[in-house]
Amino acid sequence: MWYVLITLLSFALMECxxxxxxxxxxxxxxxxxxxxxxxxxxxxxxxxxxFFVIFAIPSWLCIMLGSMNQAYWVVAIGAGIALYGAAYFLVHEVIIHQRFKWFTHSRNRYVRAIRWAHKMHHKHLGKEDGESFGMLIVAKKYWDKVRRDEKLQHVKPAESK
Structure with missing residues (x-):
């Protein structure tokens, strides 16, 4: 049970x-x-x-060295990092940037909010003045934008006479 909690905590801390x-x-x-x-x-x-390789190295080292030394809490940390890497791949590469055309059209509110947040991140072409640096947690202003868009789509335009 402790190893599962350590894995989940490691996963959560990876967002930070x-x-x-x-x-x-x-x-x-x-x-x-x-x-x-x-x-x-x-x-x-x-x-x-x-950066996939850069982030994979600590995960691999934790899993390998933890296993070799029977320090399974270290293995759990490595597993949390690896799970975050898998989530990153799915969310960032597949859902947001659609480098793999597996999920191209989604009406899911979270998917639309995270895509909008990432779009706002990419509007900055330089390294300065960026926003929305996280990956899984979406700021309230992006959720609000998606909700406003949903409301606008449900309002029918007035009929002209």
Whole structure:
């Protein structure tokens, strides 16, 4: 039971790690790796994809070294990081950027809110003045935008005479 809780806590804490890394590292001294994600060029792969490997290393080390030393709480941390990586892949690469055309049309409010938040993040082409650096948690203003859009879609235009 404790290992499951440690895994879930590690998963949750990864949102904080992701926000901080995205804001201060990816939009900071490693901008040269992240820039092509904001200014899409030709081809399927981006230098930004290197962050998959960068984030996978601590997960792999925790799982491997924890297993070797029978420190299963460390394995649980590695599993939480790995689960977050899987969620990142599904949400960021598949749902938001649709690099894989698995879920292209969704009416789900969360999906629409997270896509809008990410769109607002990408409106900034430089490393400064960014917003919405998280991945799974969506700020209230983006939820509000989606709700307003839903209300507008349900209002029928007045008939002209």
């Amino acid at each position: 790690v992701t926000w901080l890394t995205h804001r201060y590292v990816m939009h900071g001294f490693l901008w040269f790796l992240h820039e092509d994600h904001h200014r899409k060029g030709p081809g399927f792969f981006e230098k930004n994809d290197a």
